[in-house]
Amino acid sequence: MLFKPYTKNFGAGVNSTMSNLETILSRDAYILSIEIRLYWFVALVYGVCLVLYLIHLITKKTGPGRLATNMLWLGVITHAGLIMLRTFEGQRAPFQTLYESLSWFAWSASLTYLYVEKRWKDIYLPGILVAALSMGACLYALLTRSPAVEPLSPPLQSYWFEWHVVLAFLSYAVFVVSCSIEITYLTIKPSVKKGLRLEYGLNSGNLETFHRQSFRLALFGFPLLTFGIFSGAAWANDAWGRYWGWDPKETWSLITWTVFAIYLHSMSMPRWNKLPASIFNILGFICMLMTFIGVNWLARLLGIPSLHLYAM
Amino acid sequence: MAIIKNIKNINLQKVRENKLYKRFASLKTSCVFLGILVGFYILGTIFPQGASLDDYIKSGGRFTSFVIFFDLLNLFTTPGFLITAFLLFINLTICAIERFLMLRSQRKTVSDGSQFSESFSFPLDINPQLESAEESVKEIFKKELKFNEKACPHTKDFGVGACADSGITIMEKGWSYRWLTWIYHSAILLCFFGFFLTYLFSYEDEITLYPGEAAAIKPAAVSRWNKSWGSKPQELGFKLMLDEFITEYNQFPKLDYPADKLSRLAVAMGWKDPKYILKNESYFPKDWKSRLKVINLSPKSVIGEGKQTVLEKTIEVNDPLSYQGITFYQAAYKQNLKVQVDDNPILFETEVGKELIIPGIDGMLKFGAIRTGMLFKKDGSTEKIKPFTEATLIKEDSSGKREVEKLGKLEQDGGLYVADKRISLREFKEASILSYRYDPGVPVLWWSGVIVLLAMAIRIFGAWYRIIYRIEEKNGRPHLLFKVKTRGLMADEERLIKMVQLSFLNMTEPIDLDTPV
Ligand code: HEM
Numbered sequence: 083m084l085f086k087p088y089t090k091n092f093g094a095g096v097n098s099t100m101s102n103l104e105t106i107l108s109r110d111a112y113i114l115s116i117e118i119r120l121y122w123f124v125a126l127v128y129g130v131c132l133v134l135y136l137i138h139l140i141t142k143k144t145g146p147g148r149l150a151t152n153m154l155w156l157g158v159i160t161h162a163g164l165i166m167l168r169t170f171e172g173q174r175a176p177f178q179t180l181y182e183s184l185s186w187f188a189w190s191a192s193l194t195y196l197y198v199e200k201r202w203k204d205i206y207l208p209g210i211l212v213a214a215l216s217m218g219a220c221l222y223a224l225l226t227r228s229p230a231v232e233p234l235s236p237p238l239q240s241y242w243f244e245w246h247v248v249l250a251f252l253s254y255a256v257f258v259v260s261c262s263i264e265i266t267y268l269t270i271k272p273s274v275k276k277g278l279r280l281e282y283g284l285n286s287g288n289l290e291t292f293h294r295q296s297f298r299l300a301l302f303g304f305p306l307l308t309f310g311i312f313s314g315a316a317w318a319n320d321a322w323g324r325y326w327g328w329d330p331k332e333t334w335s336l337i338t339w340t341v342f343a344i345y346l347h348s349m350s351m352p353r354w355n356k357l358p359a360s361i362f363n364i365l366g367f368i369c370m371l372m373t374f375i376g377v378n379w380l381a382r383l384l385g386i387p388s389l390h391l392y393a394m
Numbered sequence: 395m396a397i398i399k400n401i402k403n404i405n406l407q408k409v410r411e412n413k414l415y416k417r418f419a420s421l422k423t424s425c426v427f428l429g430i431l432v433g434f435y436i437l438g439t440i441f442p443q444g445a446s447l448d449d450y451i452k453s454g455g456r457f458t459s460f461v462i463f464f465d466l467l468n469l470f471t472t473p474g475f476l477i478t479a480f481l482l483f484i485n486l487t488i489c490a491i492e493r494f495l496m497l498r499s500q501r502k503t504v505s506d507g508s509q510f511s512e513s514f515s516f517p518l519d520i521n522p523q524l525e526s527a528e529e530s531v532k533e534i535f536k537k538e539l540k541f542n543e544k545a546c547p548h549t550k551d552f553g554v555g556a557c558a559d560s561g562i563t564i565m566e567k568g569w570s571y572r573w574l575t576w577i578y579h580s581a582i583l584l585c586f587f588g589f590f591l592t593y594l595f596s597y598e599d600e601i602t603l604y605p606g607e608a609a610a611i612k613p614a615a616v617s618r619w620n621k622s623w624g625s626k627p628q629e630l631g632f633k634l635m636l637d638e639f640i641t642e643y644n645q646f647p648k649l650d651y652p653a654d655k656l657s658r659l660a661v662a663m664g665w666k667d668p669k670y671i672l673k674n675e676s677y678f679p680k681d682w683k684s685r686l687k688v689i690n691l692s693p694k695s696v697i698g699e700g701k702q703t704v705l706e707k708t709i710e711v712n713d714p715l716s717y718q719g720i721t722f723y724q725a726a727y728k729q730n731l732k733v734q735v736d737d738n739p740i741l742f743e744t745e746v747g748k749e750l751i752i753p754g755i756d757g758m759l760k761f762g763a764i765r766t767g768m769l770f771k772k773d774g775s776t777e778k779i780k781p782f783t784e785a786t787l788i789k790e791d792s793s794g795k796r797e798v799e800k801l802g803k804l805e806q807d808g809g810l811y812v813a814d815k816r817i818s819l820r821e822f823k824e825a826s827i828l829s830y831r832y833d834p835g836v837p838v839l840w841w842s843g844v845i846v847l848l849a850m851a852i853r854i855f856g857a858w859y860r861i862i863y864r865i866e867e868k869n870g871r872p873h874l875l876f877k878v879k880t881r882g883l884m885a886d887e888e889r890l891i892k893m894v895q896l897s898f899l900n901m902t903e904p905i906d907l908d909t910p911v
Contacts, residue, residue, distance in 0.1 A: 102773050107647055107670040114649075115667045122662040225658055229668070230649035233678050236711035236724075302883055305850045312843045319836060320712045323598065323723035323829045328470055330439040337435045344425050344432075351421055381440045387453035 110231070113171050118229055120164045121185065125220035127157035128188070132213040138206050142281035147206030151199060154192055154213065161189045172231040177247035178238060180374075181227035186248070187374075188216035190255035198259055198295055205283035205292065207270070211262035222375070242317035250310025250335070253303040254370050257342070260299035261367035264360050267293040297349055300342060300363060307339050330381075334373040341366040410492075418488045427482040434475045441466040483586045490580050497572055512864070512875035514891060518898055527872040528865050531898075532563065538897045539890075541565035541861060561864045568858035571881040578849035584842035592835030594619045602728060603636035604825045608689050611830070632704070632717065637685040639727060639826045640708075641767035643779070646678030647671055677765050682724055683710045684826040688717050709828075725829040729764045731783065731822040735815055749788060755813050757789040761804070764822050781806040781822065857885035861894075874898065 134150035137143075165185060168176040176182045195212040199205070234243075267289070273279040274289050284292060314332065319325040326332065345362035348354035372379070381387070409415055417423055442450065445467050451458060465472045518527060535541040544564040597620075599613040612629040647670035652658055660666065688705040707715045714723045732741040735752055744750040749758040762784040769777045785801040804810050809818040863876035876894070880887050 103672070103771070106772050107672070110647075111668050111670050114670075115661075118668065119662055119664075224662075225655045228649065229651065233644040233646055233680065236679055236681055239681075239710075240712040298883060301854050305847065305854050308850060309847055312847060316840070316843075317712075320714065321723075323714065323721065323725070323831045325592075325833075325836065325839065328438055328443045333435050333439045337432055337439075340428050340432050340435070344428050347421055347425050347428075351425075354422075354425070377439070380436070381442075384440060385454070385456055386440055387442065387450065387455055 110171070113167070114229060114231070117164065117167050117171060118224070120160065120167065121220060121224055121229075124157055124161045124164055124188075125217055125224060127153060127160065128192070128213050128217035128220060131157060132210065132217055135206060135209040135213055139210060142279075144204045144206070144281075144283070147204065147209070150206060150209055150213070151196065154196055154209065157216070158189060158192045158196060161185070161192070165189060168231075174234065175244040175248070177244055177251070178232060178234065179227065181223045181229055183247055183251050183374075184219040184223040184227075187251045187255055188219040190252050191219075191258045192216045194256055194259045194299070195262070198263075198299070201295075202288075202292065203283060207266040207282055207284075208259065208262035211265065212259060215258055237321045240317050240320060242313045242320070246310060246313040246317055249306045250314070251374075253306035253310060254374065256299050256303035256306070257367050257370050260296045260303065261364055263293065263296035263299070264363045267296065268357075268360055296363060300345060300366070304339075304342055304346060307335070307342065311335055311339055330377045331373065334369065334377055338366060338369040338373050341369050415488065418485050419492045421489075424482065424485050424489065427478060427485060430478050431475075431482065434469060434478065437466060438469045441469065443467060443469060479586075483583070486579060486583050486586070490576065490583060493572075493576050493579075497576060511877070513877040514894075515873050515875045516895065516898070517868075518865070518872045518874050531863070531865060531874060534897050535565050535861065535863075539567070539893060541567045541859075544860075561866075562862060563864070564860065564862050566858070566860045568856060568882070568885070569852055571853050571856075571858045574849045574853035574856075578846045578853065581842045581845035581849065585839055585846065588835040588839030588842060590835070591838055592833050596831065596833040596835060598829060598831040598833075600725065600827060600829045601634070601722075602825050602827050603634060603684070603686075604823065605636050605638060608633040608635040608687075613830075617832070630718070630720065631691055633689040633691065634722070634828075635687040635689055636826050637687060637706075639824050640681070640683040640685070641727070641765075641824075642680040642683075643677040643765065643767065643769050644680045645672070645769060645771045646676050647772070648673055648676060677769070680770055681710050682727060682826075683708050684724055684828065686715055686722070688715075719834070720830050720832050722828045722830045724826070726827040728825040728827055729822060730825075731761060731764060732820050733759075733761075734818045734820045741820055746783070752815070752817075755787075755815060757787045757799075759801075759812070759817070760786045760788055762786070764824075766822075766824075781819075782808075783819065785810055785812075785817070787812060854882065855884060856882040858882050859885060859890055861890075 131150045131153045134146045134153060138145075138147035138150060165176060168182060168185070172178075177186055191212055195209060199209070266284075270279060270282060270284055271289065274284050274286060277286075311332075314335070315325040318327065318332075341362060345359055345366055348359040348362055441461060447458075447462065447467065450461065450467060455461065461467060464474075469475055518531070532543070536543065542565060544566055595617045597613055597615045597617045599615055601609060601611055603609055610629055610633050613627050616625055616627050650669040650671055652661065652666075657666075661668065685708045686706065687703045689702045690704045691702075705715070705717055709715045709722060709724050711724050714721045716722075729746040730743060731746065732743045733750075734741050735754075742750060742752060744759075744761065746761055746763055749760050751758055764781055764783045765779050766781040767779055769779050771777060782803050782805040785804045787799045787801055789797045789799070791797070801810050801812060804817065804819050806819050806822070809816045811817075858881040860879040861876055862879075863874055865872050866875055867873070874894075878887050878890055880890070
């Protein structure tokens, strides 16, 4: 475990155990209320970024795009504070519940995007999907998940726990950015080839280098996802006595991994490394979404009872 | 002997030229197999794997005849899935062999050199004599830029004039990405082997242990391999004894926080603050532990004071015990309790979670998990829990509709009144449920997985450079003509070119172009 369980007494001068406990509980509730509001604020900032990126898309002006990126920096920095606050609150790595991992996912996707975007000059289109997903992830957590700081249940008390979640969700974040570049490339390529829509910062000179980032990101994410699956299996082997159980969550992560393996392979095949590869990259992204929120959705859609409902 | 060898060679060559073999050596084929597997996986997430057909139908399952025909509830053991996985395995094996042969013959190195056309060129401020310039350049690439010279490609592949003649030098830096790729692909093959061992030889079962009893272990299941030979389950050569079963809880206050979306938004706007409340059910499992002893039945392995205990370990979730290839996991626990009704000396026994009918009481009693052991409180203190359970009364009307009434907390030796009858908790007993498994695939998978991860990480995150250069005289001055190839995300071509330029600028032997040599 990265963090020791919380044992320190809080509220100096309080003698009776009961009032001591009450002090702790009201302090915890107070921190939680700040944390929740900060989380909402971060979601709002991502929302504003999304609107600004969309204005950039509609007006073709660089100003809103640049502003959106600056706002995204604000979101990411505040969000880093939020993650640290949650760490302090729970006295452990904040990756236990979906409420927490969605926050980590949104933050790492935005940060990865900002890191990649720094290499370009006035290209902002991929920001649309990244801001939309970051906002969506935060809102989903805030509106549907419990924000309570839970103690670690016995199955989670494993040295695999933090690394498994951190790296798997980091890979998802990287795939989001990869896919947003891929979609931008696919939609703008025909126009750029004709010398149109150059206002978005892409031209025949930089289009292919821009697109290459998408491959590099998927390449970066692939070993992380491989580690995510491997560590998940090693952990399941320790906790449940079986490294693989074909549970829908496990299986969807394997699907995502396999689709990205097909994508990476097709990139080294002359006939497949153009449109087919792009499609595989986008499919990989869709599978990734299925892995962490869409599990069982397909079964429900077809009216098939899934007896393996995974606690999320 | 030599003839046999020759025949072998000829056949091998023929096999390698076979159309089917070639198809299996192709990357496209792997993508197709991987794609088919994805199809199986998706079906496997739609249909509940491992469910019985009865359960499936009872819970409203559809497409039943389709499910039966394709065995969709056990998809991952159907021949269709296994054959596809096997074909991918063959595909990967052939690819690994082919690539190994290719890597050994270094054909790739050659093709890079044979198409040499420089990407960069700049004049060298060194001794304009070409021969000594070559020496100095080599020296700089090796000593300053830490490159290694690669063997000169074979003449036959390189066309007319070997690389020495064409003046090309090939140098590399970093771990060979091709070998790394080969290593992790081969390790994936080993993973397949691990899965195969699991598929054939693993078996698992469960055992319930009561404290103080040494239990013999006889798995109900046999491995697929043994089953195919008609073997029956065998009792294991040792017994397991549970010395103590320990439960620990964390104090987990309930959060008073709205579930509906609008109220949550209102909380965000400061309308209401979230609150933590402590209640009876604020017990969150911290640990379940079993103190186990392995007792060996063969007298030879007896150690220490004539006892037969060969191993002792306290296991918990995520920390199992392994002995003779079998691993025991803390899976769950079972609690039985005895209640007394008024002063009746005959006690009623039941299991936690099961319904109990007591004469004279309308309805059925049900008891929740007995909280016992240690409580770790929020303020850092600990407290021994006085064992208690939560009781409920379940009434069923003639239409089968159930009504559940919470009766409250029932402490050990304490009582609760139900329909004028006093129910007291007198005794309880805990048993630890362990699952156990024999799986020889795990170590294989573990080690091959580590190799896959390491080789893949070095290949993808690392940096590998190849530089191909030639020195040519232009206008009486030696020029360095070179091209660079990189692999790995850390490889930075621009930085390398800058470093090359810088290294050659810093050369100590500036030339005086006016002095005739
Ligand atoms: C479970 C199956 C497989 C996985 C997960 C996998 C994974 C990968 C990954 C991630 C890459 C890209 C990174 C790199 O170039 O090192 C790659 C490249 C490659 N794979 Fe696979 N692979 C699999 C099966 C196969 C099979 C069956 C073949 C044989 C046809 C194959 C041949 C190749 C080749 C030739 C490359 C290009 C390497 C290069 O750039 O030099 N792979 N594989």
